[in-house]
Amino acid sequence: MAKRYAVADESALVNEGDRAFVDADGVEIAVFNIEGEYHAVANYCVHQGGPLCEGELRGQFGMGEDGWEWTYDDTERTVVCPWHGWKFDLVTGKSVTDERYAAPTYDVEVEDGTVYVCR
Ligand code: FES
Numbered sequence: 001m002a003k004r005y006a007v008a009d010e011s012a013l014v015n016e017g018d019r020a021f022v023d024a025d026g027v028e029i030a031v032f033n034i035e036g037e038y039h040a041v042a043n044y045c046v047h048q049g050g051p052l053c054e055g056e057l058r059g060q061f062g063m064g065e066d067g068w069e070w071t072y073d074d075t076e077r078t079v080v081c082p083w084h085g086w087k088f089d090l091v092t093g094k095s096v097t098d099e100r101y102a103a104p105t106y107d108v109e110v111e112d113g114t115v116y117v118c119r
Contacts, residue, residue: 002107002118007031010113013038017057017076024119029106031115032057032090034077039090040106040117041079046095050083052103058087060096 008020008031018033021043028043030053045052057076064071077090087096093105107118 004109004116004118005029007040007115007117010110010115013115019053020115021053022117024117027119028053029117029119031108031117032079034090035075038108038110038115039077040108041088041090041093042104042106044103045081045083045086045088046101046103047081047084047086050081052079052081052086052088055080055082057090060089 005022005024007022012020013033016033019030021030029040030043031038031040041053043051043053058078058080059072059074059076060078062071078087078096079090080087088103089096093103095101109116
């Protein structure tokens with residue numbers, strides 16, 4: 001059964017892109033506010049162990065329906081690892097550039113104004 005770890009008061013995660021960290025028995029996890037929802041990702045890059053969740057947030061490029069035009073979603077749900085620039089989707093945990101890789105994600109719960117991650 002998953003154990004809960006208190007991360008922060010909700011007041012610390014009010015704005016889009018706000019983030020808070022917790023040490024969950026030796027695994028550092030960050031919780032982000034992405035479009036008003038909380039998403040938790042391990043602060044560990046699967047490339048070479050960099051502090052993934054300390055990176056900048058960005059939008060995402062995609063391919064238009066016609067297969068020719070690029071699209072850009074400016075919702076900042078992609079984090080860029082500060083060590084070598086690998087990019088991960090904070091909602092799914094998946095690498096944006098290579099589907100073989102993903103960052104671990106965790107469930108988030110809120111109770112009485114406190115945000116928890118479950119691990
Ligand atoms: S450790 Fe994250 S990109 Fe290399």
